[in-house]
Amino acid sequence: MSKSKQTVVIGSGAFGTALAAVFAREGEDEVMLLGRNAPLIEELRKTRRHEAVLPGVDLPQALNFTIDPSVLQTADTVVMAVPAQAQRSAALYYAPYLNGDAVIVSAAKGIERASGRLITDVLNEALPHHHSGALSGPGFAVDLAAGKPIAMALAFRSPELARDTATILSGRTFRIYASGDPVGVQIGGALKNVLAIACGIVEGAKLGESARAALISRGLAEMSRLAVAMGGEAETVRGLSGLGDLVLTGSSRQSRNFRYGVALAEGNFESVNAALVEGVYSASVASELAASHAVQMPISNAVARVLDGQLGIEKALEELMTRPITTE
Numbered sequence: 001m002s003k004s005k006q007t008v009v010i011g012s013g014a015f016g017t018a019l020a021a022v023f024a025r026e027g028e029d030e031v032m033l034l035g036r037n038a039p040l041i042e043e044l045r046k047t048r049r050h051e052a053v054l055p056g057v058d059l060p061q062a063l064n065f066t067i068d069p070s071v072l073q074t075a076d077t078v079v080m081a082v083p084a085q086a087q088r089s090a091a092l093y094y095a096p097y098l099n100g101d102a103v104i105v106s107a108a109k110g111i112e113r114a115s116g117r118l119i120t121d122v123l124n125e126a127l128p129h130h131h132s133g134a135l136s137g138p139g140f141a142v143d144l145a146a147g148k149p150i151a152m153a154l155a156f157r158s159p160e161l162a163r164d165t166a167t168i169l170s171g172r173t174f175r176i177y178a179s180g181d182p183v184g185v186q187i188g189g190a191l192k193n194v195l196a197i198a199c200g201i202v203e204g205a206k207l208g209e210s211a212r213a214a215l216i217s218r219g220l221a222e223m224s225r226l227a228v229a230m231g232g233e234a235e236t237v238r239g240l241s242g243l244g245d246l247v248l249t250g251s252s253r254q255s256r257n258f259r260y261g262v263a264l265a266e267g268n269f270e271s272v273n274a275a276l277v278e279g280v281y282s283a284s285v286a287s288e289l290a291a292s293h294a295v296q297m298p299i300s301n302a303v304a305r306v307l308d309g310q311l312g313i314e315k316a317l318e319e320l321m322t323r324p325i326t327t328e
């Protein structure tokens, strides 16, 4: 009889808990959620609820919880569901415990600010003996955890590894498409957050649905240009991680990035103060990447300058509308 596979999800926040729940409910692997907050992990084990981030969702009995990193010694697949800026430190911290054959999947949507690197490049540096890939696409943690249908993309440099890992992690309600383009998948995931902030600004400033549609289309053009300049494919960002996620988070108040944009325009930060807003971290580094690759990204640049306090929203709009006319 073959030994059952083990999947460990690192990070007991919204997305990590949701991923672990869906894997445990639908897959055949043993699934462990590895957190670092002992009282929270004890609470999750006892109540099978993570009300703070997944209200009303029952976590499956088959899901195991721990703070003990030694569980990584037998893990075949390790999903890193921590914020983009924490991926390097988490990888370095857990590295000594990893099974040498473990495949690593980043679930973060962002770019490392200090280095300008995509997260799989960060993981390749921190964990050079492992294959690292990126999971990204439209799906709110609470929908995933509740068993609503979700589709995402999973990219590794090796398309075969992407397909094998996507097959392991997919289930009845979570369908994962394999990709051999980690650059495109990660640029899509990081940039959609910056553009979702812009869409939130459009909503908060009451600029209208037409403006938002224009922003989504022109934002997609920006993502495509940067992805291609960095060695990825435009077709990838027209898929789930990119257009798909931009349509979702550029039009929904469930998105923290969108809500942050609304709050910027309305000057009301109460609803988003404590939440993780990845686009805030990615905006300026995306602008720097665009400059270093000689790529034009006017909307993302405007968001970065608004976030840095260099530009007001009205002035940003005026600048975007009065740029020299170009072809589409």
Ligand SMILES: NC(=O)C1=CN([C@@H]2O[C@H](COP(=O)(O)OP(=O)(O)OC[C@H]3O[C@@H](n4cnc5c(N)ncnc54)[C@H](OP(=O)(O)O)[C@@H]3O)[C@@H](O)[C@H]2O)C=CC1
Pocket: 010, 011, 012, 013, 014, 015, 016, 035, 036, 037, 053, 081, 082, 083, 084, 086, 089, 090, 107, 108, 109, 110, 139, 140, 141, 142, 276, 278
């Ligand atoms: N929420 C969502 O709907 C989705 C989120 N994502 C992406 O997933 C990533 C995580 O988001 P989300 O789960 O929502 O965020 P949360 O803030 O809910 O959770 C983040 C988790 O990461 C943990 N963490 C932070 N730093 C470290 C570290 N250095 N070592 C170990 N653990 C750490 C936190 O632990 P502690 O609480 O102890 O600080 C917390 O459990 C983001 O990049 C996001 O874009 C992707 C798709 C959907």
Ligand SMILES: O=C(CO)COP(=O)(O)O
Pocket: 109, 137, 138, 139, 140, 141, 196, 245, 248, 249, 254, 255, 256, 257, 258, 276, 277, 278
């Ligand atoms: O990426 C997400 C859904 O696909 C979650 O979006 P927020 O981080 O903006 O909440």
